[in-house]
Amino acid sequence: MIDARVNEDRLWHSHMVMAKIGATPGGGVGRLALTDLDRDARDLFVGWCQEAGCRVRVDRIGNVFARRAGTDESAAPVMTGSHLDTQPLGGRFDGIFGVLAGLEVVRALNDAGIATRRPLDVVVWTDEEGARFRSGVMGSGVFRGLGTLEDALAMTDEAGCSVGDELARIGYAGPEPVGGFPIHAYFEAHIEQGPVLESEGIVIGVVEGAQGSRRFRVTVEGEEGHAGTLPMTLRRDALLGAARMIDAINKVAFRHQPHPVITAGAIHVRPNSPNTVPGQAVFTIDSRHPDAAVLAAIDEEMRAACAAIAEAGGLPLRIEQTSDNQPVAFDPRCIDSVRNAATALGLSHRDIYSGAGHDACNLSHVAPTGMIFVPCEKGISHNEKENAKPEDLAAGAAVLMQVLAEWAAS
Numbered sequence: 462m463i464d465a466r467v468n469e470d471r472l473w474h475s476h477m478v479m480a481k482i483g484a485t486p487g488g489g490v491g492r493l494a495l496t497d498l499d500r501d502a503r504d505l506f507v508g509w510c511q512e513a514g515c516r517v518r519v520d521r522i523g524n525v526f527a528r529r530a531g532t533d534e535s536a537a538p539v540m541t542g543s544h545l546d547t548q549p550l551g552g553r554f555d556g557i558f559g560v561l562a563g564l565e566v567v568r569a570l571n572d573a574g575i576a577t578r579r580p581l582d583v584v585v586w587t588d589e590e591g592a593r594f595r596s597g598v599m600g601s602g603v604f605r606g607l608g609t610l611e612d613a614l615a616m617t618d619e620a621g622c623s624v625g626d627e628l629a630r631i632g633y634a635g636p637e638p639v640g641g642f643p644i645h646a647y648f649e650a651h652i653e654q655g656p657v658l659e660s661e662g663i664v665i666g667v668v669e670g671a672q673g674s675r676r677f678r679v680t681v682e683g684e685e686g687h688a689g690t691l692p693m694t695l696r697r698d699a700l701l702g703a704a705r706m707i708d709a710i711n712k713v714a715f716r717h718q719p720h721p722v723i724t725a726g727a728i729h730v731r732p733n734s735p736n737t738v739p740g741q742a743v744f745t746i747d748s749r750h751p752d753a754a755v756l757a758a759i760d761e762e763m764r765a766a767c768a769a770i771a772e773a774g775g776l777p778l779r780i781e782q783t784s785d786n787q788p789v790a791f792d793p794r795c796i797d798s799v800r801n802a803a804t805a806l807g808l809s810h811r812d813i814y815s816g817a818g819h820d821a822c823n824l825s826h827v828a829p830t831g832m833i834f835v836p837c838e839k840g841i842s843h844n845e846k847e848n849a850k851p852e853d854l855a856a857g858a859a860v861l862m863q864v865l866a867e868w869a870a871s
């Protein structure tokens with residue numbers, strides 16, 4: 462344990478000043494990636510970091526690295542951060558907390574006069590939200606080596622503006638190569654974006670990993686017929702079959718609790734007429750679980766359940782998988798560090814899986830990685846109403862400071 466204290470008021474004040482950039486009438490923030498507002502937020506962060514004695518570098522995808530020097534400058538850095546961009550009607554904390562918690566750690570270490578052996582890098586990853594360029598975790602993705610820099614720079618928004626042009630326009634097309642250097646460890650603090658911690662009255666979520674997801678499009682074929690003349694016994698009702706399948710996949714989810722979440726979120730019926738027996742129903746399945754093997758087993762069970770219903774109803778069935786995101790498991794040593802720091806600080810904590818994707822998921826492929834969750838009000842996120850308590854944010858930053866200091870000493 463290092464003897465330094467994060468400043469709760471300063472951390473909260475930084476959030477409130479940052480929240481003015483792109484403030485929405487509903488009390489949230491709308492700050493899309495690589496807009497003028499994103500530039501202003503980056504400029505504010507860079508200014509604060511320079512005041513705190515950090516050296517700032519920007520890479521070619523616009524990721525910003527603010528470095529607090531270590532006593533051994535040849536040592537690989539310990540890194541922390543998140544994102545400053547938001548959803549169009551987003552909140553004041555999603556991503557922003559992870560960046561400002563990193564800055565608060567730097568300030569608190571400065572206050573206490575504590576030097577670390579390894580340098581500390583506080584990072585702002587470019588375009589985490591993906592709202593503008595239909596991308597998502599772009600900066601950390603390129604950093605990890607997922608896709609090429611050229612492809613990312615060529616992506617365009619709805620108005621046809623490219624990532625590369627927008628980076629240059631706002632002054633964040635940096636000269637540094639993207640990634641390719643060793644990182645000793647990466648930790649990201651984030652609001653939970655779910656209701657678990659708040660509902661259990663727990664302050665720190667020790668994040669074990671992020672769940673994987675698979676998406677499917679299910680097409681059920683039946684035969685159209687007159688709603689008044691076709692007897693019930695002779696019908697091949699595609700919507701009825703789809704309804705039974707949706708009920709069956711819901712039961713699969715309940716069989717595997719506590720972890721899986723399975724959603725049939727969209728449905729299209731043909732011809733969608735009140736007095737015609739439906740001839741076709743197409744619906745989506747979104748299935749998520751932290752364990753790849755269980756995710757695969759759930760996949761099999763859902764297919765079998767749908768096939769049985771299709772068979773019984775004489776309904777030809779087609780199931781297409783439309784996406785496959787592997788679960789992420791964070792490094793056990795990083796998970797232990799977060800848990801131990803929370804215990805040592807006397808903070809209530811529990812292990813938890815992230816339901817959402819984060820920059821940390823990309824970083825877990827290039828460095829030992831861990832995450833720290835703090836509660837947010839009612840679990841609401843991607844919403845102007847997103848809220849968090851100053852003391853919970855400070856608790857998360859305090860845990861972050863301890864784990865960064867521990868890894869920066871090793």
Ligand SMILES: [Zn+2]
Nearest residue numbers: 544555556589
């Ligand atoms: Zn986020």
